[in-house]
Amino acid sequence: MSALANLQQHLNRFWALPHHEDAALNKKLHEVQSWQQARIKRTHSALFEQPKNQLMADYFLTQLYGGDEFKVLAEQLGRILPKAKKLERLAKESSLEAGSMGIQASILAIELDLHLAQWLLEQELTVNEENMLLAYRTVDEADERRVQIHNLKDVCYRTDKDLNSFMLKKAFAMAKGAAYRYNFQPLYDFIDSGFKAMKPLKSVSSFIEPFCARELEVIDEVHATDKGGKPATFGV
Numbered sequence: 001m002s003a004l005a006n007l008q009q010h011l012n013r014f015w016a017l018p019h020h021e022d023a024a025l026n027k028k029l030h031e032v033q034s035w036q037q038a039r040i041k042r043t044h045s046a047l048f049e050q051p052k053n054q055l056m057a058d059y060f061l062t063q064l065y066g067g068d069e070f071k072v073l074a075e076q077l078g079r080i081l082p083k084a085k086k087l088e089r090l091a092k093e094s095s096l097e098a099g100s101m102g103i104q105a106s107i108l109a110i111e112l113d114l115h116l117a118q119w120l121l122e123q124e125l126t127v128n129e130e131n132m133l134l135a136y137r138t139v140d141e142a143d144e145r146r147v148q149i150h151n152l153k154d155v156c157y158r159t160d161k162d163l164n165s166f167m168l169k170k171a172f173a174m175a176k177g178a179a180y181r182y183n184f185q186p187l188y189d190f191i192d193s194g195f196k197a198m199k200p201l202k203s204v205s206s207f208i209e210p211f212c213a214r215e216l217e218v219i220d221e222v223h224a225t226d227k228g229g230k231p232a233t234f235g236v
Contacts (some may be wrong), residue, residue, distance in 0.1 A: 006097075006100050007077070007099070007100040007103060007187075010100065010103050010104045010107055011074055011077055011078060011103075013107060014074055014107045014110070015074070015078075017110065017111065017114060018114075018118075019114055019117070024121060025114075025117060025118065025121055028117040028118075028120055028121045028127070029110075029113060029114050029117040031117070031127040032113045032116050032117045032120070032127055032132075033065070033110075033113055034127075035127050035128075035132060036065070036113060037061050037065060039234060040060075040061065040065075041057075041061070043214060043215075043218065043234070044057070044211060044214065047207065047210055047211060051200075052200045052201060053200075053201070053207050055196060055197040055199075055200060056197045056198060056200075056201065056204075056207050058197070059193055059194060059196075059197035060152075060211075063102065063106070063190065063193055063194070064102060064105055064106055064109070064152060064155065065106065065109050070106050070110070073103075073186055073190060076185075076186035077103075077186055077187060097158070098155070098158045098159045098191060098194065099187055099190055099191040099194075101151075101154065101155045101158055102155045102159070102190065102191075102194060103190070104151070105148070105151045105152055105154075105155050108144075108147070108148050108151060109148055112141055112144055112145060112148060115139045115141060116132065116135040116136065116139055119135050119138055119139055120135050129234060132234075133222060133234070136222050136223065137222070137223060140223075142219055142220075142222075142223045145219045146216060146219060149212050149215045149216055149219075150212070152208070152211075152212065153208050153212050155194075156194075156198070156204050156207075156208045157204060157205075157208070159191075159194040159195065159198060159204075160198050160201075160203075160204040218234055221234070222234060
């Protein structure tokens with residue numbers, strides 16, 4: 001299956017999610033995502049505030065973590081993918097695969113937060129740390145959260161590998177004009193944003209390894225219990 005055909009499957013999965021037709025659920029999802037982004041910023045403030053990491057931090061929070069920007073991207077991709085065979089001739093398959101992996105990772109993040117939003121909405125609970133702890137433990141998707149973190153790592157290492165390939169980087173840069181001319185700008189820019197975010201880093205591992213290690217710790221902490229059986233904190 002080509003990278004673009006695979007991408008179409010991911011988008012079909014995204015548009016099948018129930019919040020698109022449920023205003024209350026969509027609002028609750030947005031609240032959960034906003035809370036998650038703020039929590040991630042606090043948890044990783046020392047890492048994110050390093051000058052060389054700021055583009056990467058923004059890439060994580062705005063591109064790989066879903067939210068409103070992802071919905072706009074999905075709408076744009078839905079319009080261009082039916083005629084995107086030309087793009088497969090303009091850009092290297094490996095670059096398109098990296099972009100498809102990134103979009104898949106974003107959709108998984110949305111799905112997991114959607115499950116939290118559904119539970120919070122059913123319980124008529126506001127989005128705060130106490131209720132998010134309850135939602136995490138009740139929905140109980142610790143393993144799926146771990147998969148999400150490992151997927152983010154895979155996206156970063158794959159994109160970094162493409163960035164460090166001189167031939168691929170050159171071919172991708174040369175494809176920009178044609179990609180824009182044929183209205184494939186959204187997908188091109190999504191992939192390019194990953195390249196730009198990683199460019200200031202000597203090694204992507206200096207960012208992604210501590211980020212993922214801490215997030216996995218947070219997952220363990222959230223799903224642990226103290227002697228009284230109460231949820232742990234998010235460790236922020």
